[in-house]
Amino acid sequence: MDDFNFIKTDDGSVGLYSEIANDILHSKTGALKEANEKFINPVKNHLKEKNNLRILDLCSGVGYNLKSAILFLKEKSVIIDCFDVNSKYILLSPFIKDSIEDIDIKLLILSEILRAGFSIEEIYSMIFKLEKNGLNEFLCPDMTNLIKLIEKEGYKSNPSNLNRSFLHNIYYKYISNSMKDCLESNKYEHISINFKVGDARESLKISNFFYDIVFLDGFTPQKDPTLWTIDFLRLIKTKMNKNSILTSYSKSTPFRSALLNLNFHVGKTFLDNIDMGTVASINPCNINSPLNEYDIKLFQTRSGIPYKDSNLNLSPSQILLNREIEQKKSNKQSHTSFLKEQRNIL
Numbered sequence: 001m002d003d004f005n006f007i008k009t010d011d012g013s014v015g016l017y018s019e020i021a022n023d024i025l026h027s028k029t030g031a032l033k034e035a036n037e038k039f040i041n042p043v044k045n046h047l048k049e050k051n052n053l054r055i056l057d058l059c060s061g062v063g064y065n066l067k068s069a070i071l072f073l074k075e076k077s078v079i080i081d082c083f084d085v086n087s088k089y090i091l092l093s094p095f096i097k098d099s100i101e102d103i104d105i106k107l108l109i110l111s112e113i114l115r116a117g118f119s120i121e122e123i124y125s126m127i128f129k130l131e132k133n134g135l136n137e138f139l140c141p142d143m144t145n146l147i148k149l150i151e152k153e154g155y156k157s158n159p160s161n162l163n164r165s166f167l168h169n170i171y172y173k174y175i176s177n178s179m180k181d182c183l184e185s186n187k188y189e190h191i192s193i194n195f196k197v198g199d200a201r202e203s204l205k206i207s208n209f210f211y212d213i214v215f216l217d218g219f220t221p222q223k224d225p226t227l228w229t230i231d232f233l234r235l236i237k238t239k240m241n242k243n244s245i246l247t248s249y250s251k252s253t254p255f256r257s258a259l260l261n262l263n264f265h266v267g268k269t270f271l272d273n274i275d276m277g278t279v280a281s282i283n284p285c286n287i288n289s290p291l292n293e294y295d296i297k298l299f300q301t302r303s304g305i306p307y308k309d310s311n312l313n314l315s316p317s318q319i320l321l322n323r324e325i326e327q328k329k330s331n332k333q334s335h336t337s338f339l340k341e342q343r344n345i346l
């Protein structure tokens with residue numbers, strides 16, 4: 001019915017699979033776990049150190065990185081700019097069963113989605129359709145009940161009233177059984193989220209802000225390289241200051257090679273000794289496990305040729321094709337011959 005399917009992941013949180021991109025949005029080992037391990041842990045010190053942070057959440061749909069960051073930040077003052085091309089994925093984020101118990105995070109996200117201009121009708125009709133198709137088990141019942149109540153009671157007629165404390169009050173008055181104090185509606189008042197729907201290349205071009213932290217969470221580069229090109233990474237760099245840090249789940253060779261080409265200091269993030277992602281910063285002190293000699297040599301081969309998109313407007317297939325042509329024409333060593341050579345050295 002839709003361009004996505006829900007998937008239950010091993011930590012109890014629900015992830016998505018996109019039919020259009022033919023790609024998973026979240027790891028089967030755990031959508032929430034992945035956000036914590038690949039996006040939050042690598043920048044924990046950074047998140048702790050500074051007050052008044054500004055975070056760029058590139059590809060924020062369904063919101064696991066966003067929620068994990070909010071949970072970690074708790075009382076810190078932060079603005080999070082969330083870009084995603086797919087509005088449905090943004091709308092789903094407060095409703096998906098994410099195994100996060102703190103309902104206030106979902107209320108915060110819903111109120112910020114409304115502030116971004118989405119309508120109650122739009123949200124309600126998406127939830128209604130999902131429920132009609134028997135997909136309730138993937139949604140948080142408290143949140144779906146809340147949206148039904150808002151729709152039924154006609155609160156939608158005055159959207160400016162649907163702010164955080166209003167949502168909080170109707171949630172605790174009519175939906176929740178817990179006798180929670182309404183004063184708690186201020187719990188996340190120090191957090192502001194700006195949702196923007198559209199191609200992140202366009203959204204970032206017109207952003208005037210500098211970011212302390214950048215989450216880069218596009219689809220798999222080999223399937224959709226749009227947000228992994230050297231040109232888009234150059235644009236990201238112009239929005240980072242000397243101490244900013246970018247983190248991503250991807251460890252793809254053309255992505256890491258592009259970052260090095262742009263004079264970023266680049267490192268690996270590890271879990272149980274397994275290389276599972278990348279961090280990059282202009283400041284070398286932010287990098288704990290820099291790339292090694294083997295990686296750097298690998299980048300000199302054809303497999304290190306970055307994806308390119310000089311006007312930031314090519315389609316994924318065009319970017320892939322252009323790189324393939326460039327690789328064929330290149331005099332650089334092939335990946336296979338490099339691997340053979342390395343085996344002989346050992």
Ligand SMILES: C[S@@+](CC[C@H](N)C(=O)[O-])C[C@H]1O[C@@H](n2cnc3c(N)ncnc32)[C@H](O)[C@@H]1O
Pocket residue numbers: 024025026035058059060061062063064065066083084085086089198199200201217218219226227
């Ligand atoms: C891996 S998922 C993101 C998961 C999300 N960060 C989370 O924490 O749950 C990839 C996302 O990239 C978005 N996306 C793909 N291409 C994009 C583009 N050019 N601009 C903006 N968003 C894009 C998709 O809509 C999808 O939501």
